[in-house]
Amino acid sequence: MSIGKSPQDDQPSAVGPRDAVGPVEPVDSLGSAESAEEERSATEEDTLSVGRALEQARTEAGLTLEEVSAATRVRVPIVQAIEQDDFSRCGGDVYARGHIRTFARSVGIDPEPLVRQYDSEHGGRPAPTPAAPLFEAERIRPERRRPNWTAAMVAAIVAVIGFVGFTVFSGGDDESPDQQIAEGLAPEKTAAEPSATKPADPKPEPSDSAIAAAPADKVTVKLSAVEDKSWISAKSPNGELLFDGLLLKGESKTFQDDEQIDFILGNAGVLDIFVNGKQVDEDFEPGQVERPSYTKGDPEAG
Incomplete structure (x- = not known):
């Protein structure tokens, strides 16, 4: 009996060129996708x-x-x-x-x-930009015009001088010693009368005794722009607008209410604030918008 090739000998070998080189590591596509997603999430968070x-x-x-x-x-x-x-x-x-x-x-x-x-x-x-346009919509009415005390004082002086002149000329040549004395004292009287009718300055400079002058049954707040201009809006608790406008450098303004005053302060760091006669240190910074409120009584500094 001759020994020949079996049918299995003619079949190709199961080992191919890939096996001859070595095994190829599978690609973990799912792990790569998750890593990329985590990197994107971290980037979005940052x-x-x-x-x-x-x-x-x-x-x-x-x-x-x-x-x-x-x-x-x-x-x-x-x-x-x-x-x-x-x-x-x-x-x-x-x-x-x-x-x-x-x-x-x-x-x-x-x-x-x-x-x-x-x-x-x-x-x-x-x-820094001007603050007035920010709250343009909140303006309800313009500030009431204050009386012109300078014009009133000048008018009073003119009236007194006119009255004295009329009295002197209507007296004729028969001037008595009393008339001469009155005429000589007329300029002093003229200078004194306007000061008697002129109201007290509503914005006194603060001092150590200012707290005693502030009414105990009201809240009094004075704002002074010392470094730059500042925009100010002041309202009472019932929503009444007390003031809305710019406070220029070197200017001061005083507010008063029975219970409380609410402020919106633009460029707040340039202001000196006095509450009920005492200066308070709010630690505001230039360029900031702050919204403090003040009530009656002795303020707490800071």
């Missing part, structure tokens, strides 16, 4: 917008838009616009930065990184 970061912090703090508005005294529509990165309703870069600071503090996060991010996205730290 590049949260200013508004998105504030909204996320507010949500994590469990606060509503109304609660943030009450804490910052910024109207709800403006708070909502900031969370959507719409700063056009803030009235300018200076006030947008102030709103970002107050918003961040109310939800418990550091405001400075957000302010720097805002500056980098809006062309750097802005120069």
Whole structure:
């Protein structure tokens, strides 16, 4: 019997060229996709917008838009616009930065990184801008014009001089010693009478005894612009507008109410504030928008 090839000998070998080189590691496509997704998520977290970061912090703090508005005294529509990165309703870069600071503090996060991010996205730290256009819509009526005491004093002096002149000329040549004495004293009387009718200055300079002069049953607030101009809005608790306008450098203004005065101060850091006769240190910064309120009694400094 001859020994030949079996049918199995003609079949190709199961070992191919790939096996000769070595095993090829499988590609873990699922792991690569997950890694890429994690990197994208990390990148998105690192590049949260200013508004998105504030909204996320507010949500994590469990606060509503109304609660943030009450804490910052910024109207709800403006708070909502900031969370959507719409700063056009803030009235300018200076006030947008102030709103970002107050918003961040109310939800418990550091405001400075957000302010720097805002500056980098809006062309750097802005120069201070006038504050009046920001609250243009809140103006209800213009400030009442004060009496012109200078004109009244001049009119009084002219009237007194005219009366003295008429008395002198109507007396003729028969002047008595009494008339001469009266005529000689006339200039002193003329100078004294206007000062008797002129009202006291409503804005006295503050002193150590100023607290004693402030009415105990009212709240009295004096604002002085010492470094630059500042925009001021003052309202009583019932919403009555007491003042709305600019306070120029070197000017002062005094407000008084029976219960409380609510302020909105633009460029607040340039102001000296005296409450019920005492200077208070609010630690405000130039360019910031602040919304303090003051009531009767001895103020607490700081």
